[in-house]
């Protein structure tokens with residue numbers, strides 16, 4: 001299987017999740033892990049599994065991830081299995097009541113990524129998933145890399 005993992009990352013946490021997922025499926029598959037700034041449209045060609053990951057920024061994916069998703073033609077992901085993930089701060093760790101409410105109302109990045117890749121014809125093989133950072137710049141909470149590896153391994 002040919003898998004492409006596309007991610008954005010400011011502080012390296014989403015990158016670590018993307019690379020961990022890549023390593024977890026690499027032994028049996030042709031896997032490319034690619035930062036959004038380096039992605040070229042032709043890299044989607046022949047892909048059987050597309051995984052898109054973004055840090056949650058203001059309750060959404062980054063602009064670069066949104067632009068990439070918008071650039072995929074209608075039905076461009078037809079017959080392709082897709083997964084969406086983000087990194088995020090737990091509502092429990094948010095340092096104000098207002099922020100906790102905002103998080104509840106506006107959510108995180110993985111869900112809109114999942115919706116978009118399905119709209120482009122992709123076959124979502126698991127619900128969008130979030131991986132937790134301890135604070136804005138990380139690090140990831142303990143156990144999140146293992147959880148990321150298992151999240152994908154169990155699906156393919």
Ligand SMILES: Cc1cc2nc3c(=O)[nH]c(=O)nc-3n(C[C@H](O)[C@H](O)[C@H](O)COP(=O)(O)O)c2cc1C
Pocket residue numbers: 008009010011012013014015055056057058059060087088089090108133135136137138
């Ligand atoms: C400007 C900004 C906005 C953010 N907005 C959110 C948010 O809405 N929800 C959330 O859970 N985390 C938010 N965060 C924390 C990010 O999710 C966190 O920085 C990210 O997971 C780290 O991933 P990265 O190291 O790959 O950039 C925000 C961080 C910054 C700097």
